[in-house]
Amino acid sequence: MARWSPPQEAGRLAGLAYSGSQIGAIGSMFITLFCKHWCGGSWPSLFYIQGNLSLLVVIICIVLVTDTPSVNTRISVEEKEFITGSQRNRGLCPVKDGDTVPWRGMMTSFPLWAILVSHTCGAFGSYVYLSCTSAYIQRVITDNTNKNILQATPHLGMFVVILLTGHITDHIRSTDNLSTTSIRKIFNSIGELIPALVLIIAGFLPSSQSTIKLTLLIMGVSLTGCVYAGGYIVNVIDISPQHAGIAFGISNTIASAFVLLGSATIAESVDVEYQGNWEILFVVTAAVYIFGGLIYLVFGSGSLQHWNTTSCTTDHDETHRPDDIANSAATPTTGAQGGETCASLPIDFIDEDVRT
Template sequence: MVYEAVKRCSTGNMERSGSDTDGDGQETPLLHRGREDKVPRAPACCSSRYALALLSCYGCFVVYSLRVNLSVAMVDMLNRTRQAGDNQSSSVCPAHADPTRPTHNHTGVTFPAMYTMWAAWAPPLERSRLLTITYIGAQLGTVVCLPLSGEICFYLGWPYVFYIFGAVGLFWFVLWSLFVFDSPNTHPRISEQERLYITSSLKNELSPSVDHIPWCSILSSVPLWAIVVAHFSYNWSFYTLLTLLPTYMKDILGFSIQQNGMLSALPYVGCAVLALLSGQVADYLRETCMYRTVVVRKCFSLVGMIGPAVFLVAAGYTGCDYVLAITFLTISSSLGGVSASGFNINHLDIAPSYAGILLGITNTFATIPGMVGPVIARSLTQNNTIKEWQTVFYIAAGINLFGSLFYAAFGRGTVQPWAVQMSYPHGD
């Protein structure tokens, strides 16, 4: 297996047959069709497309920092509410039950907008690299915000959590407004080499007109629904950890608010690292080793979904061994980062012209776990016993396993016929 991969890599330039060929007739990617069509790659250093990647990473950082700070601040808010209630023993009315932790309804426009931008900016053979840079912003937002929110709550009080991260978001808005443009053709400071590199590599993948949106074809597309199922399944375990991991740390493993924030962030450090590395490896396999896009996307999705499921279940059997629990949860979340180069990017593979619309569809379904998953998890952990949490982890792992297998069966890696209004061969 290793020998075969090395052999394919070493002969890639002589026998290139197309990394995007799924056995369904798609022609070789533009950058490898022949000497006459080959466009030299524009350098990454100081390029406009990588500047967009960094700013979109910053944007995702802001989005997730504003999401997760509530899960830490809420612990401090509820503790202060309880303390205030305990000091008022002469209350006329009976004390109310503690309010239920609000769920996170994450049906915003950020990610569809990002995908629409990348449809015009990401060369096909750099998609994994560029989009994983974008995605690690979400992990960094979690990693930085969880421990920092704990420190802010401890030293300044919970309101300052929202003041500080709100200011960070406003600064991003200024940068985004000044330095980001819709396409390479409208960017006033892009180099001519980079503009030609991007537009030439995308000319046979983008529809010449998106005035007509093929809704029937989109909604009946099996490859799209494969992404929907995978996205839904992955987010079930992700949001379960995102919203309830601080509670698990506090109620089961017994950590204070400061320890809570620091240790809750550890699983996302590994996720950010593996997401970034997976982007590099995925594009290397597609461009240099000639692996088909569909094979790369499916393999990375399987590793990024089945791996987390295994270690999530294992974490439920660590008892009060917090070192082992943190280790398993960290490995679980880290392996989840591999899926960033799997189904997460597949929208751009099957329909780059409508990638924003497709992500809007898949993300709509994928936010359901953010609303339903934590509620179910809390209802199953009324007594906060380890056995109850084992059930929560089993459910999340089972859903992850199903989603990965469904995507492996029905996912595709080529532009679908309905996504391009041109007469050159593409296949389902």
């Protein structure tokens, strides 16, 4: 994704990519209903349909997808130059033989650790939200038609929020009114701290308020979509576009492992018929959300990190490291009138945490 998204369009591209998983979840529900009512309730038909659709997507990806715009033959020269030019301006260059991964810099990076912690907490929280909302719908809704529609509602809410967040964050970044760091922290807080508050409120509502509780759960899980195109998910592209894939791979692996552990714990410890267990689960999940959100608020960053070590060769065969260019951006030069002006360099290289 880092190699296909210009900085000013990263949110929208992330929104389009990650909203697809929600459409997939909704589609799976309706495919299941189709197989149940029109295929004689045959489970094999469900697997045949899902498997063939997945195989079709794989074939499309093999035919159409390329690693980078530079080797893609289906986009115009102008678009290719626009994307690759914007990447050089933010420290993203073609991978060359001999390039190494800055493991030490990554493992000692507070912004990367903030992403990892927030991702782990957010993944656990999202799992609990979706699982509990689904279980609650099964428990309180008796009409099967309404039950099926409501099961799809959380995913539809996340789909809308993810797409909107991508467009909103890109628009705010284009105005230069807020730094990328501030934007990421604001939307990550909306996607973790507000859902945590909603969980606490829903957990202590009496059982008689089932409609309000269900509405709160759907609203809370929908807001978690803010982290995809506006929070920690897309943030790896900001801090290190050159190593975004590796950084996200590490973060996603640890987060997935934590979710597996959490799901086993939930399955063993929670009796859905006992109100007290719901309260405990909601409060614990809210605490996990709050911990991840606060860590990101303190240590998160939208600035290009010094360990994004790469060198790009210009037309004059000159090489520069991004941090060298960032330092030179603050070096005054003498203008035509004898005054001092800042060097004319892409703003993406300047550390946004110290921008004035």
